[in-house]
Amino acid sequence: MRAADRLxxxxxHGTIDGYRAGxxxxxxxxxxxxxxxxxxxxxxxxxxxxxxxGVTLEEILRRDAxxxxxxxxRDRAANRTGRALSPKDAAPAAPALTPAASAPPKPTPAAPPPIEDWQRDxxxxxxKRTTLYATLRRAEQAVTAALEARDRAEVAFDAHIAAGEPTAPVAAAAGNGRRRRRDEIEAGVHRLHADGKDDGQIGAALKITRAYAGMVRRDLGLTSHIRPGSRRPKGAS
Known part of the structure:
Protein backbone atom coordinates (compact mmCIF):
# COMPACT_ATOMS: atom_id res chain seq x y z
CA MET A 1 0.00 0.00 0.00
CA ARG A 2 1.20 3.48 -0.86
CA ALA A 3 1.77 6.13 1.82
CA ALA A 4 -0.88 8.33 0.20
CA ASP A 5 -3.49 5.67 0.83
CA ARG A 6 -2.83 5.83 4.58
CA LEU A 7 -3.71 9.55 4.49
CA HIS A 13 -6.17 4.02 11.85
CA GLY A 14 -5.95 2.74 15.40
CA THR A 15 -7.09 -0.79 14.48
CA ILE A 16 -5.68 -4.21 13.75
CA ASP A 17 -6.73 -3.83 10.14
CA GLY A 18 -4.77 -0.58 9.89
CA TYR A 19 -1.63 -2.33 11.08
CA ARG A 20 -2.16 -5.16 8.62
CA ALA A 21 -2.76 -2.58 5.86
CA GLY A 22 0.71 -1.12 6.43
CA GLY A 54 -16.56 -4.80 18.68
CA VAL A 55 -15.78 -2.29 21.44
CA THR A 56 -14.26 0.87 19.97
CA LEU A 57 -10.74 1.95 20.75
CA GLU A 58 -12.02 5.14 22.44
CA GLU A 59 -14.19 3.11 24.82
CA ILE A 60 -11.32 0.76 25.63
CA LEU A 61 -9.01 3.68 26.41
CA ARG A 62 -11.72 5.29 28.58
CA ARG A 63 -12.09 2.08 30.58
CA ASP A 64 -8.32 1.85 30.97
CA ALA A 65 -8.20 5.42 32.32
CA ARG A 74 -7.24 2.87 46.42
CA ASP A 75 -3.50 3.34 46.79
CA ARG A 76 -3.93 6.85 48.26
CA ALA A 77 -6.58 5.60 50.69
CA ALA A 78 -4.35 2.77 51.80
CA ASN A 79 -1.48 5.16 52.38
CA ARG A 80 -3.64 7.45 54.51
CA THR A 81 -4.87 4.50 56.56
CA GLY A 82 -1.34 3.31 57.16
CA ARG A 83 -0.18 6.71 58.39
CA ALA A 84 -3.18 7.00 60.74
CA LEU A 85 -2.29 3.83 62.66
CA SER A 86 -0.87 4.48 66.15
CA PRO A 87 2.27 2.74 67.36
CA LYS A 88 0.22 0.54 69.69
CA ASP A 89 -1.87 -0.68 66.75
CA ALA A 90 1.20 -1.72 64.89
CA ALA A 91 1.91 -5.39 64.63
CA PRO A 92 3.96 -6.68 67.54
CA ALA A 93 7.55 -7.32 66.84
CA ALA A 94 8.50 -10.90 66.36
CA PRO A 95 10.21 -12.41 69.36
CA ALA A 96 13.91 -12.79 69.11
CA LEU A 97 14.98 -16.21 68.13
CA THR A 98 16.89 -18.06 70.77
CA PRO A 99 19.50 -20.51 69.66
CA ALA A 100 18.27 -24.05 69.92
CA ALA A 101 19.85 -26.12 72.59
CA SER A 102 22.32 -28.49 71.08
CA ALA A 103 21.34 -32.13 71.39
CA PRO A 104 23.59 -34.26 73.53
CA PRO A 105 25.96 -36.39 71.50
CA LYS A 106 24.87 -39.96 70.95
CA PRO A 107 26.97 -42.51 72.76
CA THR A 108 29.27 -44.45 70.51
CA PRO A 109 28.37 -48.15 70.59
CA ALA A 110 30.99 -50.35 72.10
CA ALA A 111 32.93 -52.54 69.71
CA PRO A 112 31.94 -56.22 69.86
CA PRO A 113 34.42 -58.53 71.53
CA PRO A 114 36.74 -60.38 69.17
CA ILE A 115 35.74 -63.89 68.06
CA GLU A 116 37.95 -66.61 69.40
CA ASP A 117 39.18 -69.61 67.44
CA TRP A 118 36.87 -72.12 69.13
CA GLN A 119 33.89 -69.91 68.28
CA ARG A 120 34.88 -69.88 64.61
CA ASP A 121 35.20 -73.68 64.70
CA LYS A 128 28.50 -78.13 57.91
CA ARG A 129 25.87 -79.92 60.00
CA THR A 130 23.15 -77.97 58.22
CA THR A 131 24.63 -78.79 54.81
CA LEU A 132 25.00 -82.51 55.56
CA TYR A 133 21.49 -82.74 56.95
CA ALA A 134 20.08 -81.13 53.81
CA THR A 135 22.05 -83.60 51.66
CA LEU A 136 20.75 -86.52 53.73
CA ARG A 137 17.17 -85.35 53.39
CA ARG A 138 17.51 -85.05 49.62
CA ALA A 139 18.98 -88.57 49.44
CA GLU A 140 16.14 -89.99 51.54
CA GLN A 141 13.59 -88.31 49.33
CA ALA A 142 15.31 -89.73 46.25
CA VAL A 143 15.28 -93.26 47.73
CA THR A 144 11.61 -92.96 48.63
CA ALA A 145 10.77 -91.79 45.14
CA ALA A 146 12.79 -94.66 43.63
CA LEU A 147 10.98 -97.26 45.79
CA GLU A 148 7.62 -95.84 44.82
CA ALA A 149 8.63 -95.92 41.17
CA ARG A 150 9.76 -99.55 41.55
CA ASP A 151 6.41 -100.53 43.10
CA ARG A 152 4.53 -98.87 40.27
CA ALA A 153 6.73 -100.63 37.72
CA GLU A 154 6.11 -104.03 39.36
CA VAL A 155 2.35 -103.51 39.31
CA ALA A 156 2.47 -102.46 35.67
CA PHE A 157 4.70 -105.43 34.76
CA ASP A 158 2.41 -107.95 36.48
CA ALA A 159 -0.62 -106.49 34.73
CA HIS A 160 1.20 -106.65 31.41
CA ILE A 161 2.16 -110.31 31.87
CA ALA A 162 -1.34 -111.22 33.03
CA ALA A 163 -2.83 -109.69 29.88
CA GLY A 164 -0.83 -112.11 27.73
CA GLU A 165 0.92 -111.59 24.44
CA PRO A 166 -1.42 -110.65 21.59
CA THR A 167 -1.68 -113.14 18.69
CA ALA A 168 -3.10 -112.91 15.23
CA PRO A 169 -6.49 -114.69 15.38
CA VAL A 170 -6.62 -115.45 11.65
CA ALA A 171 -3.11 -116.88 11.50
CA ALA A 172 -3.68 -119.02 14.61
CA ALA A 173 -6.92 -120.43 13.24
CA ALA A 174 -5.26 -121.27 9.95
CA GLY A 175 -2.40 -123.02 11.73
CA ASN A 176 -4.75 -125.02 13.92
CA GLY A 177 -6.77 -125.97 10.84
CA ARG A 178 -3.65 -127.23 9.08
CA ARG A 179 -2.68 -129.22 12.14
CA ARG A 180 -6.09 -130.85 12.30
CA ARG A 181 -5.99 -131.56 8.54
CA ARG A 182 -2.58 -133.22 8.87
CA ASP A 183 -3.83 -135.39 11.72
CA GLU A 184 -6.84 -136.46 9.66
CA ILE A 185 -4.66 -137.25 6.64
CA GLU A 186 -2.25 -139.31 8.73
CA ALA A 187 -5.14 -141.25 10.24
CA GLY A 188 -6.63 -141.85 6.78
CA VAL A 189 -3.29 -142.92 5.32
CA HIS A 190 -2.75 -145.32 8.20
CA ARG A 191 -6.25 -146.78 7.82
CA LEU A 192 -6.15 -147.12 4.04
CA HIS A 193 -2.61 -148.53 4.12
CA ALA A 194 -3.84 -151.20 6.52
CA ASP A 195 -6.51 -152.06 3.95
CA GLY A 196 -3.76 -152.68 1.40
CA LYS A 197 -4.20 -149.50 -0.61
CA ASP A 198 -1.23 -148.07 -2.49
CA ASP A 199 -0.25 -144.40 -2.60
CA GLY A 200 -2.40 -143.59 -5.62
CA GLN A 201 -5.49 -145.16 -4.09
CA ILE A 202 -4.84 -143.44 -0.77
CA GLY A 203 -4.42 -140.08 -2.51
CA ALA A 204 -7.64 -140.53 -4.47
CA ALA A 205 -9.57 -141.51 -1.34
CA LEU A 206 -8.26 -138.62 0.73
CA LYS A 207 -8.31 -136.14 -2.19
CA ILE A 208 -4.58 -135.49 -2.01
CA THR A 209 -1.82 -136.09 -4.52
CA ARG A 210 -0.07 -139.42 -4.83
CA ALA A 211 3.25 -137.79 -3.90
CA TYR A 212 1.80 -136.23 -0.74
CA ALA A 213 0.22 -139.55 0.24
CA GLY A 214 3.60 -141.26 -0.19
CA MET A 215 5.33 -138.58 1.91
CA VAL A 216 2.84 -139.00 4.76
CA ARG A 217 3.15 -142.79 4.54
CA ARG A 218 6.91 -142.61 4.77
CA ASP A 219 6.65 -140.18 7.72
CA LEU A 220 4.49 -142.81 9.44
CA GLY A 221 7.11 -145.50 8.71
CA LEU A 222 4.80 -147.57 6.49
CA THR A 223 6.00 -149.61 3.51
CA SER A 224 4.59 -149.13 0.05
CA HIS A 225 1.98 -151.50 -1.41
CA ILE A 226 2.72 -152.35 -5.07
CA ARG A 227 -0.34 -153.35 -7.09
CA PRO A 228 0.05 -156.52 -9.20
CA GLY A 229 1.28 -155.72 -12.70
CA SER A 230 2.44 -152.22 -11.76
CA ARG A 231 6.07 -151.18 -11.84
CA ARG A 232 7.63 -150.01 -8.60
CA PRO A 233 8.26 -146.31 -8.84
CA LYS A 234 11.86 -145.28 -8.83
CA GLY A 235 12.96 -144.32 -5.35
CA ALA A 236 9.78 -145.68 -3.68
CA SER A 237 10.16 -147.69 -0.50
Whole structure:
Protein backbone atom coordinates (compact mmCIF):
# COMPACT_ATOMS: atom_id res chain seq x y z
CA MET A 1 0.00 0.00 0.00
CA ARG A 2 1.20 3.48 -0.86
CA ALA A 3 1.77 6.13 1.82
CA ALA A 4 -0.88 8.33 0.20
CA ASP A 5 -3.49 5.67 0.83
CA ARG A 6 -2.83 5.83 4.58
CA LEU A 7 -3.71 9.55 4.49
CA UNK A 8 -7.21 8.90 3.23
CA UNK A 9 -10.09 9.76 5.56
CA UNK A 10 -11.50 6.23 5.46
CA UNK A 11 -8.22 4.50 6.43
CA UNK A 12 -8.78 2.41 9.61
CA HIS A 13 -6.17 4.02 11.85
CA GLY A 14 -5.95 2.74 15.40
CA THR A 15 -7.09 -0.79 14.48
CA ILE A 16 -5.68 -4.21 13.75
CA ASP A 17 -6.73 -3.83 10.14
CA GLY A 18 -4.77 -0.58 9.89
CA TYR A 19 -1.63 -2.33 11.08
CA ARG A 20 -2.16 -5.16 8.62
CA ALA A 21 -2.76 -2.58 5.86
CA GLY A 22 0.71 -1.12 6.43
CA UNK A 23 0.36 1.56 9.15
CA UNK A 24 3.24 0.51 11.36
CA UNK A 25 4.95 3.75 12.40
CA UNK A 26 4.55 6.27 15.20
CA UNK A 27 3.06 8.79 12.76
CA UNK A 28 -0.33 7.07 13.01
CA UNK A 29 -2.89 9.84 13.81
CA UNK A 30 -5.04 7.61 16.07
CA UNK A 31 -5.15 7.94 19.86
CA UNK A 32 -3.28 4.63 20.00
CA UNK A 33 -1.09 3.92 16.94
CA UNK A 34 -1.88 0.89 14.87
CA UNK A 35 1.35 -0.83 15.86
CA UNK A 36 0.57 -0.38 19.60
CA UNK A 37 -2.94 -1.69 19.03
CA UNK A 38 -1.54 -4.75 17.28
CA UNK A 39 1.07 -5.41 20.00
CA UNK A 40 -1.51 -5.10 22.76
CA UNK A 41 -3.92 -7.26 20.81
CA UNK A 42 -1.30 -10.01 20.67
CA UNK A 43 -0.26 -9.83 24.34
CA UNK A 44 -3.32 -8.61 26.32
CA UNK A 45 -6.16 -11.12 26.49
CA UNK A 46 -8.65 -8.62 27.96
CA UNK A 47 -7.88 -6.08 25.23
CA UNK A 48 -8.17 -8.76 22.57
CA UNK A 49 -11.54 -9.90 23.92
CA UNK A 50 -12.93 -6.35 23.88
CA UNK A 51 -11.71 -5.77 20.33
CA UNK A 52 -13.26 -9.04 19.15
CA UNK A 53 -16.54 -7.98 20.80
CA GLY A 54 -16.56 -4.80 18.68
CA VAL A 55 -15.78 -2.29 21.44
CA THR A 56 -14.26 0.87 19.97
CA LEU A 57 -10.74 1.95 20.75
CA GLU A 58 -12.02 5.14 22.44
CA GLU A 59 -14.19 3.11 24.82
CA ILE A 60 -11.32 0.76 25.63
CA LEU A 61 -9.01 3.68 26.41
CA ARG A 62 -11.72 5.29 28.58
CA ARG A 63 -12.09 2.08 30.58
CA ASP A 64 -8.32 1.85 30.97
CA ALA A 65 -8.20 5.42 32.32
CA UNK A 66 -11.04 4.75 34.77
CA UNK A 67 -9.35 1.59 35.99
CA UNK A 68 -6.06 3.42 36.53
CA UNK A 69 -7.86 6.19 38.39
CA UNK A 70 -9.57 3.68 40.66
CA UNK A 71 -6.26 2.00 41.41
CA UNK A 72 -4.67 5.32 42.28
CA UNK A 73 -7.55 6.19 44.63
CA ARG A 74 -7.24 2.87 46.42
CA ASP A 75 -3.50 3.34 46.79
CA ARG A 76 -3.93 6.85 48.26
CA ALA A 77 -6.58 5.60 50.69
CA ALA A 78 -4.35 2.77 51.80
CA ASN A 79 -1.48 5.16 52.38
CA ARG A 80 -3.64 7.45 54.51
CA THR A 81 -4.87 4.50 56.56
CA GLY A 82 -1.34 3.31 57.16
CA ARG A 83 -0.18 6.71 58.39
CA ALA A 84 -3.18 7.00 60.74
CA LEU A 85 -2.29 3.83 62.66
CA SER A 86 -0.87 4.48 66.15
CA PRO A 87 2.27 2.74 67.36
CA LYS A 88 0.22 0.54 69.69
CA ASP A 89 -1.87 -0.68 66.75
CA ALA A 90 1.20 -1.72 64.89
CA ALA A 91 1.91 -5.39 64.63
CA PRO A 92 3.96 -6.68 67.54
CA ALA A 93 7.55 -7.32 66.84
CA ALA A 94 8.50 -10.90 66.36
CA PRO A 95 10.21 -12.41 69.36
CA ALA A 96 13.91 -12.79 69.11
CA LEU A 97 14.98 -16.21 68.13
CA THR A 98 16.89 -18.06 70.77
CA PRO A 99 19.50 -20.51 69.66
CA ALA A 100 18.27 -24.05 69.92
CA ALA A 101 19.85 -26.12 72.59
CA SER A 102 22.32 -28.49 71.08
CA ALA A 103 21.34 -32.13 71.39
CA PRO A 104 23.59 -34.26 73.53
CA PRO A 105 25.96 -36.39 71.50
CA LYS A 106 24.87 -39.96 70.95
CA PRO A 107 26.97 -42.51 72.76
CA THR A 108 29.27 -44.45 70.51
CA PRO A 109 28.37 -48.15 70.59
CA ALA A 110 30.99 -50.35 72.10
CA ALA A 111 32.93 -52.54 69.71
CA PRO A 112 31.94 -56.22 69.86
CA PRO A 113 34.42 -58.53 71.53
CA PRO A 114 36.74 -60.38 69.17
CA ILE A 115 35.74 -63.89 68.06
CA GLU A 116 37.95 -66.61 69.40
CA ASP A 117 39.18 -69.61 67.44
CA TRP A 118 36.87 -72.12 69.13
CA GLN A 119 33.89 -69.91 68.28
CA ARG A 120 34.88 -69.88 64.61
CA ASP A 121 35.20 -73.68 64.70
CA UNK A 122 31.76 -73.99 66.30
CA UNK A 123 30.20 -71.77 63.64
CA UNK A 124 31.84 -73.82 60.87
CA UNK A 125 30.68 -77.07 62.53
CA UNK A 126 27.06 -75.86 62.65
CA UNK A 127 27.14 -74.75 59.02
CA LYS A 128 28.50 -78.13 57.91
CA ARG A 129 25.87 -79.92 60.00
CA THR A 130 23.15 -77.97 58.22
CA THR A 131 24.63 -78.79 54.81
CA LEU A 132 25.00 -82.51 55.56
CA TYR A 133 21.49 -82.74 56.95
CA ALA A 134 20.08 -81.13 53.81
CA THR A 135 22.05 -83.60 51.66
CA LEU A 136 20.75 -86.52 53.73
CA ARG A 137 17.17 -85.35 53.39
CA ARG A 138 17.51 -85.05 49.62
CA ALA A 139 18.98 -88.57 49.44
CA GLU A 140 16.14 -89.99 51.54
CA GLN A 141 13.59 -88.31 49.33
CA ALA A 142 15.31 -89.73 46.25
CA VAL A 143 15.28 -93.26 47.73
CA THR A 144 11.61 -92.96 48.63
CA ALA A 145 10.77 -91.79 45.14
CA ALA A 146 12.79 -94.66 43.63
CA LEU A 147 10.98 -97.26 45.79
CA GLU A 148 7.62 -95.84 44.82
CA ALA A 149 8.63 -95.92 41.17
CA ARG A 150 9.76 -99.55 41.55
CA ASP A 151 6.41 -100.53 43.10
CA ARG A 152 4.53 -98.87 40.27
CA ALA A 153 6.73 -100.63 37.72
CA GLU A 154 6.11 -104.03 39.36
CA VAL A 155 2.35 -103.51 39.31
CA ALA A 156 2.47 -102.46 35.67
CA PHE A 157 4.70 -105.43 34.76
CA ASP A 158 2.41 -107.95 36.48
CA ALA A 159 -0.62 -106.49 34.73
CA HIS A 160 1.20 -106.65 31.41
CA ILE A 161 2.16 -110.31 31.87
CA ALA A 162 -1.34 -111.22 33.03
CA ALA A 163 -2.83 -109.69 29.88
CA GLY A 164 -0.83 -112.11 27.73
CA GLU A 165 0.92 -111.59 24.44
CA PRO A 166 -1.42 -110.65 21.59
CA THR A 167 -1.68 -113.14 18.69
CA ALA A 168 -3.10 -112.91 15.23
CA PRO A 169 -6.49 -114.69 15.38
CA VAL A 170 -6.62 -115.45 11.65
CA ALA A 171 -3.11 -116.88 11.50
CA ALA A 172 -3.68 -119.02 14.61
CA ALA A 173 -6.92 -120.43 13.24
CA ALA A 174 -5.26 -121.27 9.95
CA GLY A 175 -2.40 -123.02 11.73
CA ASN A 176 -4.75 -125.02 13.92
CA GLY A 177 -6.77 -125.97 10.84
CA ARG A 178 -3.65 -127.23 9.08
CA ARG A 179 -2.68 -129.22 12.14
CA ARG A 180 -6.09 -130.85 12.30
CA ARG A 181 -5.99 -131.56 8.54
CA ARG A 182 -2.58 -133.22 8.87
CA ASP A 183 -3.83 -135.39 11.72
CA GLU A 184 -6.84 -136.46 9.66
CA ILE A 185 -4.66 -137.25 6.64
CA GLU A 186 -2.25 -139.31 8.73
CA ALA A 187 -5.14 -141.25 10.24
CA GLY A 188 -6.63 -141.85 6.78
CA VAL A 189 -3.29 -142.92 5.32
CA HIS A 190 -2.75 -145.32 8.20
CA ARG A 191 -6.25 -146.78 7.82
CA LEU A 192 -6.15 -147.12 4.04
CA HIS A 193 -2.61 -148.53 4.12
CA ALA A 194 -3.84 -151.20 6.52
CA ASP A 195 -6.51 -152.06 3.95
CA GLY A 196 -3.76 -152.68 1.40
CA LYS A 197 -4.20 -149.50 -0.61
CA ASP A 198 -1.23 -148.07 -2.49
CA ASP A 199 -0.25 -144.40 -2.60
CA GLY A 200 -2.40 -143.59 -5.62
CA GLN A 201 -5.49 -145.16 -4.09
CA ILE A 202 -4.84 -143.44 -0.77
CA GLY A 203 -4.42 -140.08 -2.51
CA ALA A 204 -7.64 -140.53 -4.47
CA ALA A 205 -9.57 -141.51 -1.34
CA LEU A 206 -8.26 -138.62 0.73
CA LYS A 207 -8.31 -136.14 -2.19
CA ILE A 208 -4.58 -135.49 -2.01
CA THR A 209 -1.82 -136.09 -4.52
CA ARG A 210 -0.07 -139.42 -4.83
CA ALA A 211 3.25 -137.79 -3.90
CA TYR A 212 1.80 -136.23 -0.74
CA ALA A 213 0.22 -139.55 0.24
CA GLY A 214 3.60 -141.26 -0.19
CA MET A 215 5.33 -138.58 1.91
CA VAL A 216 2.84 -139.00 4.76
CA ARG A 217 3.15 -142.79 4.54
CA ARG A 218 6.91 -142.61 4.77
CA ASP A 219 6.65 -140.18 7.72
CA LEU A 220 4.49 -142.81 9.44
CA GLY A 221 7.11 -145.50 8.71
CA LEU A 222 4.80 -147.57 6.49
CA THR A 223 6.00 -149.61 3.51
CA SER A 224 4.59 -149.13 0.05
CA HIS A 225 1.98 -151.50 -1.41
CA ILE A 226 2.72 -152.35 -5.07
CA ARG A 227 -0.34 -153.35 -7.09
CA PRO A 228 0.05 -156.52 -9.20
CA GLY A 229 1.28 -155.72 -12.70
CA SER A 230 2.44 -152.22 -11.76
CA ARG A 231 6.07 -151.18 -11.84
CA ARG A 232 7.63 -150.01 -8.60
CA PRO A 233 8.26 -146.31 -8.84
CA LYS A 234 11.86 -145.28 -8.83
CA GLY A 235 12.96 -144.32 -5.35
CA ALA A 236 9.78 -145.68 -3.68
CA SER A 237 10.16 -147.69 -0.50
Missing amino acids: ADDFP CRTSTCPALLPCRDVYRRYQGDYGFRRLVDQ AEREGIEK AIAWRE
